[in-house]
Amino acid sequence: MIRMLLRVLGPEYAPPVRRTVALMTTTAVVEGLSYALLVPVLQALFGSTPADARPWLIAFGAAVAVYAVLRYASDLSGFLAGTTLLRGMYHRLGDHLARLPIGWYGGGRVGEVSVLASRGVLDAMSVIAHFLAPFISACVTPLTIIFVMLAFNWQLGLAALVAVPVVAAIQAWAGRSMAAADAERTERGNEATGRVIEYLQAQPVLRAGGRTVERFGLLDDSLKELQRASRRSTLSALPGVLGLTLTVQTMFTVLLVLGAYLALGGNVGPAQILTILVLAARCADPLLSLADIGGQIRGARAELGRLDAVLRTEPLPEAREPIRPAGHDLEFESVAFRHAGRTVIDDVSLSVPEGQRLAVVGPSGAGKSTLLQLIARFYDVDAGAVRLGGVDVRAINTSVLMQQIAIAFQDVYLFDGTVEENVRLGRPDAGEAEVRAAANAARLDEVIERLPAGWATNVGEGGALLSGGERQRVSIARALLKDAPVVLLDEVTSALDPVNEAAVHEGIERLSAGRTVVMVAHRLRTVQRADRVVFLDRGRIVVEGAHDELLRRSGRYAAFWNIAVTPTPSG
Numbered sequence: 159m160i161r162m163l164l165r166v167l168g169p170e171y172a173p174p175v176r177r178t179v180a181l182m183t184t185t186a187v188v189e190g191l192s193y194a195l196l197v198p199v200l201q202a203l204f205g206s207t208p209a210d211a212r213p214w215l216i217a218f219g220a221a222v223a224v225y226a227v228l229r230y231a232s233d234l235s236g237f238l239a240g241t242t243l244l245r246g247m248y249h250r251l252g253d254h255l256a257r258l259p260i261g262w263y264g265g266g267r268v269g270e271v272s273v274l275a276s277r278g279v280l281d282a283m284s285v286i287a288h289f290l291a292p293f294i295s296a297c298v299t300p301l302t303i304i305f306v307m308l309a310f311n312w313q314l315g316l317a318a319l320v321a322v323p324v325v326a327a328i329q330a331w332a333g334r335s336m337a338a339a340d341a342e343r344t345e346r347g348n349e350a351t352g353r354v355i356e357y358l359q360a361q362p363v364l365r366a367g368g369r370t371v372e373r374f375g376l377l378d379d380s381l382k383e384l385q386r387a388s389r390r391s392t393l394s395a396l397p398g399v400l401g402l403t404l405t406v407q408t409m410f411t412v413l414l415v416l417g418a419y420l421a422l423g424g425n426v427g428p429a430q431i432l433t434i435l436v437l438a439a440r441c442a443d444p445l446l447s448l449a450d451i452g453g454q455i456r457g458a459r460a461e462l463g464r465l466d467a468v469l470r471t472e473p474l475p476e477a478r479e480p481i482r483p484a485g486h487d488l489e490f491e492s493v494a495f496r497h498a499g500r501t502v503i504d505d506v507s508l509s510v511p512e513g514q515r516l517a518v519v520g521p522s523g524a525g526k527s528t529l530l531q532l533i534a535r536f537y538d539v540d541a542g543a544v545r546l547g548g549v550d551v552r553a554i555n556t557s558v559l560m561q562q563i564a565i566a567f568q569d570v571y572l573f574d575g576t577v578e579e580n581v582r583l584g585r586p587d588a589g590e591a592e593v594r595a596a597a598n599a600a601r602l603d604e605v606i607e608r609l610p611a612g613w614a615t616n617v618g619e620g621g622a623l624l625s626g627g628e629r630q631r632v633s634i635a636r637a638l639l640k641d642a643p644v645v646l647l648d649e650v651t652s653a654l655d656p657v658n659e660a661a662v663h664e665g666i667e668r669l670s671a672g673r674t675v676v677m678v679a680h681r682l683r684t685v686q687r688a689d690r691v692v693f694l695d696r697g698r699i700v701v702e703g704a705h706d707e708l709l710r711r712s713g714r715y716a717a718f719w720n721i722a723v724t725p726t727p728s729g
């Protein structure tokens with residue numbers, strides 16, 4: 159486990175861990191030795207001159223004091239090493255997640271990673287701070303006591319020593335047999351956490367559907383599965399716990415019988431037997447706790463394995479000798495891209511000259527958003543190439559590529575911070591006047607005037623306190639502030655009220671001026687302003703050209719707009 163931990167985090171974390179393990183081992187040995195001092199104490203007390211016990215009692219007290227100091231030091235060391243490792247893991251995970259392709263975050267990954275980054279990291283890192291000391295103590299203290307027994311009476315010591323390999327074998331066997339049940343329980347636990355989050359997020363939909371009282375079936379199923387998995391995990395732990403209890407009881411009985419036999423033969427006195435039994439009793443507790451600690455450590459190891467798998471995920475490769483694009487024209491050359499084995503972009507070739515505007519239009523699921531994502535290199539293409547300024551985006555350094563592109567997607571994510579903080583994300587070092595100018599150009603200023611605390615209003619988690627159109631205005635302001643030469647825009651599909659509609663449209667116009675723009679367009683008036691339009695269906699370009707020219711051809715493009723702009727008859 160520790161080896162795995164250091165492999166994941168790096169060798170620079172080895173010294174504090176080694177120091178902690180050494181300190182904890184010393185503490186456990188001292189604990190065992192302090193119990194050993196009970197031998198002369200009890201012998202003297204039950205002997206003919208009980209006063210002889212005094213120096214031993216003083217030695218026993220001193221040993222307990224040393225043990226207490228060491229215990230404090232080793233607990234502190236474990237806690238400090240644990241927090242150092244925890245910080246290290248957060249940094250390592252944070253740095254790695256920031257390098258993973260944006261496309262990796264799709265398909266339920268966000269929930270999975272958030273559980274892993276919170277509970278998973280804490281569980282995995284808790285080993286050093288919470289479980290290592292009891293584990294070392296449960297192994298080393300009984301061993302020390304057994305060695306003392308051996309020195310004291312070899313027959314009784316040997317009888318206790320026989321229990322050691324039995325305990326080790328039971329521990330290893332129990333660990334192996336519980337691994338599958340433990341893993342399943344953790345998996346079901348994570349799944350249930352995901353369902354709870356989903357249930358909370360789905361409240362508006364459930365209530366709109368009148369299912370306020372009815373329980374959410376998916377969550378119920380998931381909780382039942384978790385309950386079943388927990389039962390299986392508990393049941394699978396039983397043989398190990400029983401085996402350990404039985405071994406410890408057997409050892410105790412053997413020592414008692416052997417002690418009685420030796421006493422009857424006159425080889426040992428009753429005081430010695432009593433001492434041995436006291437020592438054996440001191441072995442029992444730590445040995446029995448092994449089953450519980452073993453389970454905790456196995457759980458932590460499983461979380462560490464999951465963290466390791468995420469940390470081993472390769473980021474998109476960076477070019478060894480990156481090229482800086484000279485211009486800002488865009489080009490797709492025979493691009494093909496698959497999502498989960500299904501072709502989503504199929505042999506697409508197109509170009510957008512610098513400073514021009516391309517509108518991408520097509521039915522839902524045609525691959526329009528994916529086309530934008532390929533320009534920003536959220537994914538790498540499976541065939542062909544996407545070029546910016548004549549350079550393959552794979553040959554451009556990721557941060558340079560990101561500097562060239564401003565993104566305003568419709569599913570705008572706003573952080574739970576103030577409006578100003580959210581706009582500033584576009585360019586954190588922007589001056590006050592620049593932020594205000596971007597907000598004015600995006601017509602965000604009128605929204606801010608209405609907000610109770612103006613710029614300092616908190617927008618709530620995911621921007622929940624703003625409407626869809628207002629959120630898009632924040633996103634346009636962000637993009638304007640960034641002032642990048644290439645703009646990728648995904649127009650909101652939802653119907654906006656006329657005021658928001660006009661404001662968003664004006665913002666988009668300002669953002670597009672003088673820049674190379676690729677926009678997924680859903681509104682006729684944005685398409686009319688584009689220099690060129692591509693009509694995409696099932697990942698292929700069906701037609702392309704200027705909007706008026708395509709309309710005149712009265713093919714699928716014209717049919718598409720006829721449906722899109724014809725008002726649906728009501729009633």
Ligand SMILES: Nc1ncnc2c1ncn2[C@@H]1O[C@H](COP(=O)(O)OP(=O)(O)OP(=O)(O)O)[C@@H](O)[C@H]1O
Pocket residue numbers: 264265497498502520521522523524525526527528529
């Ligand atoms: N992460 C993903 N994993 C698997 N399939 C995906 C993923 N993202 C998108 N797809 C699929 O790729 C296809 C194209 O999706 P895309 O979002 O690009 O379409 P779109 O034209 O933008 O649709 P819409 O207008 O409805 O947003 C769809 O069939 C979608 O189901």
